[in-house]
Structure formats: structure tokens, C-alpha cells
Amino acid sequence: MSPLKHRPAPQPDTDEGFRAEYRSYIWRKVLFIAFLAAAMFILLGYSVTVSGRDMTFWDGIMAIADRIMGVTYDRAEEPVKFWNDYIVWNSTMPRVLGAVVCGAGLAVCGAAMQVVLNNPLAEPYTLGVSSGAVFGACLAIILGFSFGSIGTYGIIGNAFIFALVPCAVVIVLVGVMKGISPVTMILAGTAISYFFSGLTTLMMVRTDDDTLTSSFRWQIGSLADIGWNSIWVIFAGTAVCTAVLMMTTKYLNALALGDRSATSLGVDVNKVRYTILIVSSLMVAVILSFTGIIGFIGLLAPHMVRSILGADNRYVIPASMLLGPVILLFADTISRFLAEVDLPVGIVMMFVGSPIFLYILLGRRGRRVMYRCSDMPDRTAASRPATAHS
Amino acid sequence: MRIMINGIDFAYGSVPVLHNITADLTGPRFVSILGPNGVGKSTLIHCINKILSPTAGTVMLDGRDVSGISIKEMAKLVGYVPYSANDTFPLSVVDTVLMGRHPYSKWGTLDKDLDIVHDTLNMLGISHLAMRSFSELSAGQHQKVMLARGLVQEPEVLLLDEPTSNLDVRHQLDVTKMLKKLTEEKNILVIMISHDINIAAKYSDEIIMLHGGSIYAVGTPEEVINEENLRVVYQVESKVIVDDGRPHVILRDAVPMCGD
Numbered sequence: 138m139s140p141l142k143h144r145p146a147p148q149p150d151t152d153e154g155f156r157a158e159y160r161s162y163i164w165r166k167v168l169f170i171a172f173l174a175a176a177m178f179i180l181l182g183y184s185v186t187v188s189g190r191d192m193t194f195w196d197g198i199m200a201i202a203d204r205i206m207g208v209t210y211d212r213a214e215e216p217v218k219f220w221n222d223y224i225v226w227n228s229t230m231p232r233v234l235g236a237v238v239c240g241a242g243l244a245v246c247g248a249a250m251q252v253v254l255n256n257p258l259a260e261p262y263t264l265g266v267s268s269g270a271v272f273g274a275c276l277a278i279i280l281g282f283s284f285g286s287i288g289t290y291g292i293i294g295n296a297f298i299f300a301l302v303p304c305a306v307v308i309v310l311v312g313v314m315k316g317i318s319p320v321t322m323i324l325a326g327t328a329i330s331y332f333f334s335g336l337t338t339l340m341m342v343r344t345d346d347d348t349l350t351s352s353f354r355w356q357i358g359s360l361a362d363i364g365w366n367s368i369w370v371i372f373a374g375t376a377v378c379t380a381v382l383m384m385t386t387k388y389l390n391a392l393a394l395g396d397r398s399a400t401s402l403g404v405d406v407n408k409v410r411y412t413i414l415i416v417s418s419l420m421v422a423v424i425l426s427f428t429g430i431i432g433f434i435g436l437l438a439p440h441m442v443r444s445i446l447g448a449d450n451r452y453v454i455p456a457s458m459l460l461g462p463v464i465l466l467f468a469d470t471i472s473r474f475l476a477e478v479d480l481p482v483g484i485v486m487m488f489v490g491s492p493i494f495l496y497i498l499l500g501r502r503g504r505r506v507m508y509r510c511s512d513m514p515d516r517t518a519a520s521r522p523a524t525a526h527s
Numbered sequence: 528m529r530i531m532i533n534g535i536d537f538a539y540g541s542v543p544v545l546h547n548i549t550a551d552l553t554g555p556r557f558v559s560i561l562g563p564n565g566v567g568k569s570t571l572i573h574c575i576n577k578i579l580s581p582t583a584g585t586v587m588l589d590g591r592d593v594s595g596i597s598i599k600e601m602a603k604l605v606g607y608v609p610y611s612a613n614d615t616f617p618l619s620v621v622d623t624v625l626m627g628r629h630p631y632s633k634w635g636t637l638d639k640d641l642d643i644v645h646d647t648l649n650m651l652g653i654s655h656l657a658m659r660s661f662s663e664l665s666a667g668q669h670q671k672v673m674l675a676r677g678l679v680q681e682p683e684v685l686l687l688d689e690p691t692s693n694l695d696v697r698h699q700l701d702v703t704k705m706l707k708k709l710t711e712e713k714n715i716l717v718i719m720i721s722h723d724i725n726i727a728a729k730y731s732d733e734i735i736m737l738h739g740g741s742i743y744a745v746g747t748p749e750e751v752i753n754e755e756n757l758r759v760v761y762q763v764e765s766k767v768i769v770d771d772g773r774p775h776v777i778l779r780d781a782v783p784m785c786g787d
Binding site for chain 2: 152155156158162251255256390394397398401402403447448449450
């Protein structure tokens with residue numbers, strides 16, 4: 138007989154045992170989110186050192202910590218630390234923070250859009266934001282027409298304004314014609330995208346080679362041009378919109394049950410759908426107008442999160458907000474490693490994203506959690522013992 | 528709780544579905560709505576819980592017109608168990624059922640909510656599925672989870688759209704018997720759409736039989752379930768016997784359609 142006194146473990150069939158089981162189930166999700174946050178900060182610390190300059194991880198951390206603590210270096214006495222600080226804070230940091238903010242925004246937006254449009258294929262650009270933005274940018278680059286100022290800011294302003302046009306059309310359509318289904322919304326977005334793409338292509342085929350190249354290059358998502366001025370604008374837009382989306386997570390869960398069920402639970406489905414579409418579109422428009430089209434992240438991050446955490450949006454949204462930056466930082470760090478061949482992050486993202494996405498889709502968890510064909514004979518989980526939690 | 532349906536009409540665009548439906552239902556009572564496919568059974572219950580708005584007429588809950596009640600308040604008064612569930616982004620069973628507490632909940636999950644969910648899952652015999660993903664379950668288990676979600680809403684009226692259609696006979700009996708028991712224990716009004724006339728007849732206090740978008744017959748099972756009504760409404764020949772004081776239908780044949 139053991140002399141140690143021990144409390145008997147709560148039995149799952151009692152209310153107390155059930156509560157304990159639920160809490161540990163929630164804690165596992167919280168732990169994963171904390172792990173993602175740690176991974177993001179470590180990757181951020183490493184990523185600022187990748188600049189072509191010989192710098193270790195700790196050099197990068199020291200450069201960040203010293204600047205935050207207010208320590209400064211003399212260029213003549215401590216040249217190594219001086220230049221580390223200079224490169225980190227003037228060159229890599231805005232770009233790295235750009236990756237964090239854009240990755241977070243696009244991933245959160247993708248997660249929310251998928252639920253609102255009830256479609257796993259939905260992503261931030263589904264309603265035509267990107268085709269509108271490209272049209273706006275090309276209008277400035279090729280025809281020299283822009284709202285407000287000229288040059289880079291003219292392109293950014295145009296891209297932002299036209300990015301919102303396709304979403305506005307879809308949202309107005311939903312408002313005017315009652316009872317439009319999410320599928321119709323996606324198809325309407327696709328139709329409007331084609332229209333804008335047609336206009337863009339028309340401009341591109343009628344311009345000279347140099348202008349064609351620069352307008353094409355604008356479309357390829359890149360973080361290279363993000364500086365301190367732009368990062369603040371992107372950060373402000375993303376922070377406000379993400380905060381709003383964070384507050385809608387319970388409503389997103391209700392929407393995931395289907396519109397009728399959500400209504401019967403007291404959720405104003407149209408109001409939630411409108412709010413999320415408007416906020417998401419604004420956020421993507423802000424990001425897109427500074428970076429061009431960074432694809433895949435809005436699709437990849439939420440699906441990766443769901444394959445690990447399940448589809449509860451109270452955790453999917455914050456986890457996506459952290460996994461998006463991890464993936465984009467990873468892709469951008471690779472793009473900086475390969476700086477000599479000038480590879481924008483948008484391209485790296487496609488190469489990195491495709492195999493990971495396929496792995497998730499075809500992997501056992503992915504098939505089981507989300508993408509099970511309704512007549513697929515494999516009901517492996519149903520035959521497992523009840524204690525084997527997913 | 529008393530539901531008064533006063534002459535409601537409903538049309539999907541230009542296609543009329545319901546015409547001049549009038550009924551007076553007072554709880555505690557177990558009411559079944561019967562009728563062939565496409566007659567407007569689901570439309571009728573959607574008009575009761577404000578998912579749809581009738582094109583004419585009113586629905587009153589305890590003397591209050593439902594058009595003046597917010598959907599949030601409706602969710603506390605009227606629970607709804609749909610025919611099928613959306614599982615594009617499936618939650619776990621426990622989180623799906625916890626959504627039934629949404630009308631009452633704040634941001635966190637309270638112990639009280641968890642206890643209600645646990646008791647309900649136990650009552651339906653599915654507590655062992657609690658942490659599993661909704662998409663991993665069979666169609667019958669889906670129905671029990673949705674039923675649990677409706678029950679944890681603790682409503683005064685519970686609307687169910689064919690809640691036993693995917694269950695085996697044993698579980699059809701269990702669930703319907705449990706609904707009947709809940710009606711008395713919790714003092715609620717249960718309105719169930721059913722295609723199983725015998726199960727409805729065995730447990731219902733009242734049956735509403737729809738035909739051509741209107742109420743064809745209403746009353747106790749003995750008053751409504753008879754060979755003539757079944758011939759007109761379902762186009763079937765049958766023999767109705769009495770078993771344990773309740774009508775029981777033995778189906779014979781389909782009434783030949785014109786041109787057959």
C-alpha cells in the first residue's frame with residue numbers, strides 16, 4: 138500500500154470529470170497557439186539576420202534588444218555592432234515585420250472567408266479583390282491615371298480603391314437580392330474578377346515591353362519594398378480588422394452550423410456575413426496595395442490549423458494569425474537567401490505552399506477532419522475506441 | 528407556452544407553399560406534423576421560429592407576434608433541430624452541442640453550460656462521442672447530436688424536422704419516447720415533423736395533417752389517422768388497426784395515379 142495520499146482522478150462520466158476532460162481538450166489548443174507564438178518570435182529573431190551580412194542569431198537578438206533598451210553604438214568604436222544595428226533596423230526589420238503583419242492578416246482573412254462563404258476553397262481573393270487591385274495598379278502604371286498623387290503612392294491608392302470595387306459589387310448584390318447563397322456570391326466574385334482581368338489584359342497587350350514588365354512585376358507579391366512608412370499603414374489596417382474578426386469567432390462557429398441553425402440560435406446571419414466580408418475586404422485591400430498578390434497563405438494557414446486543432450473558430454482564427462506569419466516569414470527568409478536571383482516572396486510562397494498543402498490534404502488527419510468525400514468507405518475514426526480523441 | 532397560428536400563407540417567390548394555416552397549440556403537448564413530401568411541413572415550422580416570414584397571417588407566442596420578437600429572444604424560447612447539418616467545417620461534438628447554449632452564453636464556457644451538455648449527451652447515450660469531430664459520426668449519430676443541441680437551448684417550444692429519419696427502429700422508439708417524456712417533465716411544447724405515421728400515432732398528443740399546403744385534419748391520433756385520410760393525403764391504401772389504444776397503420780398499396 139502506497140503511503141502517498143492521492144486524489145482519485147475524476148471519472149469522465151461525472152460532471153466534474155467531463156469538465157476536466159473539456160478543459161484539458163481546450164488547454165491542448167491553447168498550448169498549440171502558445172507554441173506558434175514562440176515559433177513566430179524565434180523565426181522573426183532569425184529572419185532579421187538574413188541580409189547578406191555575416192550575422193548570427195544572437196547578433197540579431199542583441200541588435201533588437203539593445204535598440205529596445207535604448208543602447209546606441211559609435212560607428213568608429215564598435216563598427217560590427219553599429220552595422221548589425223543599422224542593417225537590422227533599417228533594412229530587414231520593416232520587411233520582416235511586413236511578413237508578420239501581412240501573413241497574419243491574409244491568414245485570418247482566409248480563415249474567416251472560408252467559414253462565411255461555407256467553402257474550403259475560399260481565400261482572401263475569392264470575391265475578386267486581387268483582380269480589382271491589379272486593374273487599379275495597371276491603370277496607374279500603364280495609363281498614368283491615378284486618384285490623388287502620382288508615382289508609387291498613386292499605384293498604391295489605385296490598387297486599394299479598385300480592390301474594393303468587386304467586393305462592393307458582390308455585397309450590394311447580396312443586399313439587393315435577398316437570399317443569395319454563398320456559392321452564388323463566389324460565382325459573382327468570379328464573374329467580376331474575369332471582367333477586371335479582361336480590362337487589365339487589354340491594357341497590357343497594348344503597351345510597350347518595359348511597361349508590361351513593370352505592371353506584371355507589380356502583381357507578384359513581394360515584401361521587398363516595405364519600409365517603415367508603409368509598415369505602419371499596413372499594421373494599423375490589419376490590427377483593427379483582425380481585432381474585429383477576433384470578436385466574431387463565436388458567430389463564425391454558429392455560421393459553420395448552417396444559416397438556419399445559426400438563425401435559430403439567435404445569430405443575425407446577414408449582419409455577421411456582411412461585417413466579416415467588409416472587414417476582410419478592407420484588410421486584404423490594404424495589404425495587397427502595398428505588396429501585390431501574395432497567394433496561397435490565406436488558404437494554407439487556416440487549413441493547416443484546422444488539421445491540427447479542429448474547426449473551432451475561437452482557436453482557428455488566433456492560431457491562423459500566428460501560423461500565417463510563420464509561413465510567410467519562412468518563405469521570405471528563403472527569398473532573401475536567394476537574393477541574388479531576385480525571387481519575390483510570392484513565388485517562393487507557391488513553391489513552399491504547394492507541397493505542404495498537398496501533404497495536409499492527402500495526409501490521414503486532413504482526410505479525416507475535413508475533406509472526406511461523403512461516400513468514402515473509410516470511416517476509420519468511427520471504428521476506433523471512443524477514448525481516442527482527435 | 529401557447530402558439531397561435533392565424534391564417535398564415537407562404538410562397539417561395541411566385542410558388543405558393545402554405546395557404547391559410549390556422550392552429551392553436553398549447554404546451555405541454557407533443558404534436559406531430561404529418562404530410563407527404565413538399566407539402567410545406569418544414570416551411571411551417573420555419574415560419575414559427577422566424578427563419579421564414581409568412582407572406583400573410585401571424586404567428587403568436589403567448590400572445591406576442593413573433594415578428595416583434597428579436598431572434599436572440601426567440602432562440603431562448605424556441606429550439607430547432609434541423610433535418611440535416613452542415614459539416615463543411617465540423618466542430619467537435621461537445622462544441623457543436625455547446626452552441627445550443629449560445630443564446631445564453633457570454634465569451635467563455637461556463638461550468639453550468641458544460642454540465643447541461645454532459646447531462647443531455649448522457650440522456651441520449653452519446654457522451655462517449657463528446658470529444659470526437661462531428662464529421663466522423665454516422666448519420667444517426669449526427670441526428671442525436673443535433674437533437675442534443677436543440678435540447679440544451681432549454682426552450683419552451685422545441686421544433687424538430689424529422690429528428691428520427693436516420694435512426695434505426697430501436698433508436699427511433701427511444702428518441703420519440705424520450706421527447707414525449709421531456710414534454711411532460713419540462714413542461715414544453717414539442718412539435719415534430721415525421722414521416723413515420725405509426726411512431727407519431729404511438730406517442731403524439733395531437734397530429735396535424737397537411738395536404739396541398741393547408742391543414743387537412745387536426746386532432747388526436749385516433750381522430751386523424753384513418754384509412755380515408757391516408758388515402759387522400761398520402762395516396763395509399765391501408766388498414767388501420769388499434770394497438771394499445773393507438774391507431775396503427777398497415778400499408779397495403781399505393782393508390783394508382785391517373786394514367787397508371
